[in-house]
Amino acid sequence: MSETMKERKEKLFSAMKNGYDRMEEQDFVGMQAYCEAYKDFLRRCKTERECTRRGIALAEEKGFVPYHRGMHLQPGDKVYTCNRGKSLMLAVIGLESMAQGVQIAAAHIDSPRLDLKPNPLYEEGGMAYFKTHYYGGIRKYQWVTIPLELRGVIACKDGTLVDVVLGEGAEPKFVINDLLPHLGAEQGKKPLNEAIPGENLNILLGSQPVGDEDGSDRVKLHILERLHEKYGITEDDFTSAELEAVPAVEVTDIGLDASLIGAYGHDDRVCGFAALQAILELEMPNKTAVCMLADKEEIGSMGVTGMQSAAFDTFLHDLCESQGVALRECYENSFCLSADVTAAYDPNFGEVFERRNASMINHGMGLCKYTGARGKSGASDASAETVAYLRRLLDDAGVVWHISELGKVDAGGGGTVAMYMANRNIATLDAGVPVLSMHAPFETVSKLDCYMTYRGCKAVFEA
Numbered sequence: 001m002s003e004t005m006k007e008r009k010e011k012l013f014s015a016m017k018n019g020y021d022r023m024e025e026q027d028f029v030g031m032q033a034y035c036e037a038y039k040d041f042l043r044r045c046k047t048e049r050e051c052t053r054r055g056i057a058l059a060e061e062k063g064f065v066p067y068h069r070g071m072h073l074q075p076g077d078k079v080y081t082c083n084r085g086k087s088l089m090l091a092v093i094g095l096e097s098m099a100q101g102v103q104i105a106a107a108h109i110d111s112p113r114l115d116l117k118p119n120p121l122y123e124e125g126g127m128a129y130f131k132t133h134y135y136g137g138i139r140k141y142q143w144v145t146i147p148l149e150l151r152g153v154i155a156c157k158d159g160t161l162v163d164v165v166l167g168e169g170a171e172p173k174f175v176i177n178d179l180l181p182h183l184g185a186e187q188g189k190k191p192l193n194e195a196i197p198g199e200n201l202n203i204l205l206g207s208q209p210v211g212d213e214d215g216s217d218r219v220k221l222h223i224l225e226r227l228h229e230k231y232g233i234t235e236d237d238f239t240s241a242e243l244e245a246v247p248a249v250e251v252t253d254i255g256l257d258a259s260l261i262g263a264y265g266h267d268d269r270v271c272g273f274a275a276l277q278a279i280l281e282l283e284m285p286n287k288t289a290v291c292m293l294a295d296k297e298e299i300g301s302m303g304v305t306g307m308q309s310a311a312f313d314t315f316l317h318d319l320c321e322s323q324g325v326a327l328r329e330c331y332e333n334s335f336c337l338s339a340d341v342t343a344a345y346d347p348n349f350g351e352v353f354e355r356r357n358a359s360m361i362n363h364g365m366g367l368c369k370y371t372g373a374r375g376k377s378g379a380s381d382a383s384a385e386t387v388a389y390l391r392r393l394l395d396d397a398g399v400v401w402h403i404s405e406l407g408k409v410d411a412g413g414g415g416t417v418a419m420y421m422a423n424r425n426i427a428t429l430d431a432g433v434p435v436l437s438m439h440a441p442f443e444t445v446s447k448l449d450c451y452m453t454y455r456g457c458k459a460v461f462e463a
């Protein structure tokens with residue numbers, strides 16, 4: 001009996017289907033529960049420090065304990081190490097020796113934002129402002145005329161660390177103002193990326209003066225008095241502060257069908273939470289599972305808390321040493337899922353995407369064999385074997401996934417922590433949640449993709 005044309009096509013053609021046509025009934029229940037937990041995480045965590053702190057709290061609830069060098073570890077033991085309050089590494093010890101390699105999921109928990117300058121406070125035109133220096137690749141015009149919060153820490157000279165949260169909940173917010181259209185004729189002629197210069201991203205703090213009417217800087221004084229009252233700080237303390245202005249927007253479902261989530265900071269907390277949740281549910285994996293939540297990805301993964309820091313190697317070296325295993329041997333047998341977001345195809349801007357190789361909303365976890373720009377420059381470009389390995393793992397676990405590129409070849413590009421893992425001699429592949437309006441103050445993702453990325457991380461840990 002000869003096959004029909006339909007059968008011949010089904011046999012040979014790739015069938016990239018919408019995840020909703022591929023999910024099992026029980027997946028929908030799991031997806032809703034998972035996404036509610038993710039939304040709760042996002043509501044609490046708007047900075048890398050807050051993500052780290054919350055990650056530790058959730059881990060301790062699941063029996064993870066702080067790792068101490070020289071600790072005797074057995075299969076099933078759960079440990080974590082916090083790197084300077086801004087990055088978190090967790091491990092569940094596997095049945096096999098670490099010489100057989102470890103299974104890593106690495107995501108970043110820093111997001112684009114506006115950092116305060118070291119001398120931020122000034123008064124002009126009867127109003128007080130903070131000067132900012134943006135962190136990561138932002139489209140500056142998106143950050144004006146939206147409510148902002150201030151979060152972070154002030155490290156005082158005496159060694160105390162003051163936590164700052166201003167503008168949360170019903171508290172007064174902050175804003176960066178824009179020009180009125182009536183006077184915007186010249187500004188309107190400028191390209192988008194020049195219309196709002198970086199030096200214009202000044203945050204409005206207040207307008208009510210204190211003291212005698214002939215004094216100067218009376219609004220600035222008022223602001224400092226309020227800050228001194230609340231935190232005991234003076235103007236000089238800004239010198240050693242890390243204060244971040246982040247959007248004061250609610251995490252919320254999007255769409256009449258509530259199939260999407262809108263929030264600040266999906267990049268890359270959406271993968272960070274997926275990796276975290278997956279490792280928290282592990283009990284006795286075959287291979288040791290490692291979850292890396294890194295800082296500083298948005299500015300190149302530099303610094304002591306970035307993915308290029310030796311902190312990761314130190315943690316893995318210490319774990320290996322407890323089993324008498326050489327780190328280099330562990331690395332060469334390890335696999336790393338570089339869990340980071342990808343650009344979702346947006347029909348409003350279809351011209352920058354190559355439709356056959358674009359990440360699609362609701363098509364599950366988006367794999368990226370390579371990132372980079374101008375001919376894959378700066379990409380670790382995973383090997384065919386590495387892609388095949390993950391394909392098998394995801395298919396066996398029933399994870400919905402697809403593979404794509406960021407956008408058209410000459411349209412631009414991007415990077416992740418993948419290359420820094422690959423440079424360590426760890427087979428690494430990028431995969432994560434497709435995002436709409438990436439790096440905007442309010443980004444959008446699909447619930448199905450969030451859930452499938454978590455399932456993907458789980459499949460990696462359970463290999």
Ligand code: MN
Binds near residue numbers: 108267340
């Ligand atoms: Mn990212």
Ligand code: MN
Binds near residue numbers: 267298439
């Ligand atoms: Mn990013």
